[in-house]
Amino acid sequence: MREQETVVEVRGLTKVFGDFVAVSRVDLTIRRGEIFGFLGPNGAGKSTTIKMLCGILPPSSGEGMVAGCDLLKERVEIKRQIGYMSQRFSLYEELSVEENIDFFMGVYNVPRARKRERKEWVLEMAGLKERRKAVTKMLPQGHRQRLALGCAIVHEPSVVFLDEPTSGVDPVMRRRFWGIINELSNEGKTIIVTTHYLDEAEYCNRLALMHEGKIAALGTPSELKHGHKEEVLEIELDRIFEGLSVLASRALAASLFGRTLHVPVKRGTPTSEIIELLRGYGVEVRRVESIPPSLEDVFVSLIEKRR
Amino acid sequence: MEDEIVLRACRISRSFEGITAVQDLSIEVRKGELFGIVGPDGAGKTTTIRILSGILTPSSGEAFVGPFSVLKEPERIKEIIGYMPQRFGLYEDLSVLENMEFYAELYGVPRQTKKERVESLLEFAGLSAFKRRLARDLSGGMKQKLGLACCLIHRPKVLLLDEPTCGVDPLSRAELWRRLADLLKEGVTILVSTPYIDEAERCTRVGLMHKGRFLLVEEPEKMKAIIDLPVLEVVCEDGRRVVQEVGWMEGIWEATVYGDRVHLTLASSELREVVASRLDRAGIRPNAMRFVRPSLEDVFISLARS
Numbered sequence: 149m150r151e152q153e154t155v156v157e158v159r160g161l162t163k164v165f166g167d168f169v170a171v172s173r174v175d176l177t178i179r180r181g182e183i184f185g186f187l188g189p190n191g192a193g194k195s196t197t198i199k200m201l202c203g204i205l206p207p208s209s210g211e212g213m214v215a216g217c218d219l220l221k222e223r224v225e226i227k228r229q230i231g232y233m234s235q236r237f238s239l240y241e242e243l244s245v246e247e248n249i250d251f252f253m254g255v256y257n258v259p260r261a262r263k264r265e266r267k268e269w270v271l272e273m274a275g276l277k278e279r280r281k282a283v284t285k286m287l288p289q290g291h292r293q294r295l296a297l298g299c300a301i302v303h304e305p306s307v308v309f310l311d312e313p314t315s316g317v318d319p320v321m322r323r324r325f326w327g328i329i330n331e332l333s334n335e336g337k338t339i340i341v342t343t344h345y346l347d348e349a350e351y352c353n354r355l356a357l358m359h360e361g362k363i364a365a366l367g368t369p370s371e372l373k374h375g376h377k378e379e380v381l382e383i384e385l386d387r388i389f390e391g392l393s394v395l396a397s398r399a400l401a402a403s404l405f406g407r408t409l410h411v412p413v414k415r416g417t418p419t420s421e422i423i424e425l426l427r428g429y430g431v432e433v434r435r436v437e438s439i440p441p442s443l444e445d446v447f448v449s450l451i452e453k454r455r
Numbered sequence: 456m457e458d459e460i461v462l463r464a465c466r467i468s469r470s471f472e473g474i475t476a477v478q479d480l481s482i483e484v485r486k487g488e489l490f491g492i493v494g495p496d497g498a499g500k501t502t503t504i505r506i507l508s509g510i511l512t513p514s515s516g517e518a519f520v521g522p523f524s525v526l527k528e529p530e531r532i533k534e535i536i537g538y539m540p541q542r543f544g545l546y547e548d549l550s551v552l553e554n555m556e557f558y559a560e561l562y563g564v565p566r567q568t569k570k571e572r573v574e575s576l577l578e579f580a581g582l583s584a585f586k587r588r589l590a591r592d593l594s595g596g597m598k599q600k601l602g603l604a605c606c607l608i609h610r611p612k613v614l615l616l617d618e619p620t621c622g623v624d625p626l627s628r629a630e631l632w633r634r635l636a637d638l639l640k641e642g643v644t645i646l647v648s649t650p651y652i653d654e655a656e657r658c659t660r661v662g663l664m665h666k667g668r669f670l671l672v673e674e675p676e677k678m679k680a681i682i683d684l685p686v687l688e689v690v691c692e693d694g695r696r697v698v699q700e701v702g703w704m705e706g707i708w709e710a711t712v713y714g715d716r717v718h719l720t721l722a723s724s725e726l727r728e729v730v731a732s733r734l735d736r737a738g739i740r741p742n743a744m745r746f747v748r749p750s751l752e753d754v755f756i757s758l759a760r761s
Contacts (some may be wrong), residue, residue, distance in 0.1 A: 156666060183714070188624075189624035189625065189627070190594060190595060190624045191594070213468055221679070289495075289496065289497060310561075316495060316496040316621070316650040317495055317496065318495040318496075318497075318498075318665075318759075319495065319652065319752050319755050319756050320756055320759055320760070321495075323709070323711055323756065325712070327711075327712075330523055330698075330712045334695050344623075344624050344625060345651060346621075346625075346654055347651065347652065347752065350474070350714070351712070351713055351714065352713045352714055353715065354714070367714055367715050368714055369713065369716075370690070370714075370715060370716065374463045378673075389636075389639070389640040392636065392640070402631070403629065403632060403633060403636070403657070403659050404489075404635075404636040404657065405637070405656050405675075406489075406656060406657065406658055406659050406660075406674060406676065407659060407674065408665050408676075409675075437553050442653070444625055446630070447625055448626055448629045449626055450627070451681070453495075
């Protein structure tokens with residue numbers, strides 16, 4: 149990483165609602181230009197954390213800075229420094245492309261002198277230069293999505309929050325979208341993503357897995373996968389459902405994947421152990437292969453262990 | 456009778472106000488399969504499932520569930536299938552138990568067996584401890600499981616699920632797939648749709664759907680083998696520079712940055728050497744370079760482009 153400048157720095161960030169501790173003493177540093185992801189089940193504290201980082205919710209305790217603004221004292225100023233795009237594109241469907249851009253430039257007080265340049269930038273990025281008069285709802289999904297991104301960052305914020313930005317989007321469009329996100333991060337924008345989906349998480353430089361208000365794991369996608377204490381065995385066998393029952397009776401969390409089973413085991417577990425176990429019940433194993441755990445495997449197992 | 460065909464659509468099409476949702480689509484699902492329709496929003500997944508459930512008539516073509524035609528005998532179809540739409544009709548003001556009882560009556564489950572069946576389905580869905588809780592107070596994952604339990608009240612042999620994992624957190628999703636495995640074990644045939652390509656790996660067979668058609672119908676493992684797609688992974692601190700250097704080269708179809716890794720889809724695996732020397736000349740020293748299994752997303756994109 150060339151950019152070492154810190155853009156988000158929080159210490160002991162906590163939010164309490166009544167007797168419910170939604171976020172508990174979170175410490176976090178995010179550098180300029182990072183694409184940083186928050187993952188975790190519902191109720192884990194992701195969105196409460198994001199709301200505090202956006203200046204929408206005041207923390208109950210703890211302190212921090214976002215884009216040079218104090219989280220406790222400068223919450224209004226934070227909102228000017230950030231952009232936010234939710235999974236439901238916040239565009240006005242009945243307005244034209246240009247009218248949407250004008251509207252958001254008004255909301256974010258883009259200075260008059262900058263307006264023309266910013267509008268052209270959004271049109272260029274969204275690939276809509278030739279279609280500026282088109283009614284937004286008539287545009288293909290991929291273009292609408294990029295227009296929504298453009299409107300969310302038309303005021304050139306230094307930090308951009310994305311909430312499940314590409315869930316359900318055509319894979320070709322999704323890759324193009326993340327290409328743009330990578331360019332933004334290359335230009336020094338910091339991107340913070342919240343998502344449930346590992347295919348979005350894979351695009352992040354670093355990930356924080358939240359569970360019960362705390363950060364349960366933090367690292368690059370590769371670090372999380374390689375640092376995982378389990379590996380996943382892909383097993384092909386006859387009588388697959390008997391195999392599934394046998395493994396479940398030994399408290400192995402086997403899951404059905406097509407015509408194979410995926411079984412998380414402690415790293416280095418001899419495969420012969422599994423083969424012998426199954427054979428004891430008359431189930432023949434045809435193939436065993438250790439496959440790299442997916443991020444989903446890592447997260448599901450981390451959280452299930454803590455329960 | 457593993458090869459018995461339970462669901463069949465023959466060249467079905469359907470359009471809405473001039474927009475084609477499903478075009479000339481054929482599908483055969485055999486008994487005991489977990490068939491996945493995988494594709495982005497707007498690909499036509501919901502329309503296909505609704506036609507196969509006898510809820511929506513196709514503009515052309517014909518579909519069957521077991522021996523029954525969706526055009527001629529939609530009522531018979533409803534008796535043998537369980538259908539879970541994206542928003543399952545739970546009564547928010549009723550408790551978990553009351554919702555189950557409501558669906559039991561709707562499907563005419565005999566009084567003698569009703570209690571036992573409701574109990575066993577609540578157990579199956581992991582909701583026994585929440586019987587008295589109002590549906591509106593359930594988490595997204597629990598609502599989804601209650602919906603599934605309600606769909607199963609009349610013991611259908613065929614289950615059609617429209618995006619059951621959409622918007623559900625990873626733990627609840629893993630849990631739902633386990634429940635589906637339990638049902639497969641009991642011989643239920645399942646058709647499920649999902650926008651998440653990685654979930655295709657959990658299905659016995661998959662139709663990759665795009666713009667109203669199937670790009671490919673195959674077992675997930677075979678899909679990757681059929682499409683000869685060399686994907687070179689370059690691990691490098693600064694992945695974006697890798698893309699700047701080689702992303703535009705001829706024979707590189709895709710260059711995608713994933714954090715500290717870059718995936719390059721190559722026209723031919725021999726291009727690896729060309730990539731390596733080009734990076735070397737640019738002074739980029741990758742930590743690792745290796746061919747990886749293409750993801751189903753890679754497969755989807757390469758098919759959608761061609």
